[in-house]
Amino acid sequence: MAVKFYQSENQVPLEMHKVRVVQKLTLLPVEQRLKCIQEAGNNTFLLQNKDIYMDMLTDSGVNAMSDKQTAAMHIADDSYAGSETFNRYKAAVKEVFGTDYLLPAHQGRACENILAEAFVKPGKVAIMNFHFTTTKAHITRCGGEVLELVAKKGLLPQSDDPFKGDFDLEELKKTIEAYGPENVAFVRVESGTNLIGGQPVSLENMLAVADICHNYGVLSVLDASLLQDNVYFMKTREAQCKYMTTKQIYHLLADKMDIIYFSARKLGFARGGGITSHNGALIKSMMEYIPLYEGFLTYGGIDVRTIESITEGLYESLDMDYISHGPEFIAYLVKELDDYGVPMIKPAGGLGAHLNCSEIVPNLPHNQYPAAAVGAALYIAGGIRGMERGTVSEQREPDGTERYAELELLRLALPRRVFTLSQVKYCADRVKWMWDNRELIGGLQWVEEPKVLRFFFGRMKEIGHWQEDLVCKFREDFGDSL
């Protein structure tokens, strides 16, 4: 647990690892940053990594691997069927979750595709604390509807509630009864709710959801992609978990939930994914889709070397020294920004720090995409790439009207074991500058708007000339500095 410093003013989160492989970074001059973001259609997904100083787009597939993970990649058993690598993957899943069955899939959304194909039919509903972009897209593609029942506290930008990802349990019961259990495809608990600030769900709440599902005979599904951060918060914020081992928590969840799936781009510091369960019959009902969409049952579209890295990474996801690093760095960044007065989602959650853009640019309406505008402004300010998690990340209603996001967030992800504390401080400093100059930030409008998952490749342009004004102000304040 956190190491205490002798001089309290020196207290910072301390890494329990050292860096042995490095990658060179560049920081372009501000005029070039302006050009890059405009060429990218003001969509940070369309920036080139070579033009970025701090890539805080995501924590997915960009976590630093350990020495043991890269070493494990050398012993991969490259065979189409029956590879020893897959047996080692299964053994790691058994160790972490205690489950016997495992279906490999190439990443988290591939698991979601398979769940949707197997269980979602037109007219069925999938109930969840909060949706994730790809989850919702797969469910609606199969004709289902997504219902979100996060407790009201989850949508309050600032709160001191430790578990803002919790389900509203009374609403869950009422909703299952209103629709009829036979019309519920499944209830999905998203650990570490991605779109509302990486906020955790308590163990108590997850277990209660599983019990409710069990009582109504409805399938319970845990999206464990962000479970390692969530387990850290359970251990540090929930009294009953304090003296439990991380493994006990993972096992308890797996014992109660019917199905667990995960993106190993997050859980396990690697790439790939998987679906696991104690229930062989449930696994069988999904099995046929693996060779159809992914690959044979012992590789599921994942390269064997990567499977070895997941295997080792899963063991590491039990280790508090490793899993505390992300949440502690995020808490540090959130505190720095909060002290500067920047409106942040609080308390700090997992996966990244989240700027509350509705308060940063309160005069920008949803249809000028405030979170995307703040994202573009921060890239101009510091070569820092965040991710829009607001209205652009929503999908339009079937009748074409805009669906405004509950929260307009810019997420600054902290890939695990990647950044140093001085880089985190640089980020806080540039956000502070942007905050002080927030009255310069204007809106965006669509130039190209794809119908599906538009946030990935849609293009926008500035309304007016606010981005050029921001560059002039940068030069005034920073002189010839990068």
Ligand SMILES: Cc1ncc(COP(=O)(O)O)c(C=O)c1O
């Ligand atoms: C909670 C959650 N579920 C599912 C996914 C999808 O995983 P992947 O990116 O591996 O497809 C993500 C990815 O960010 C996620 O955060």
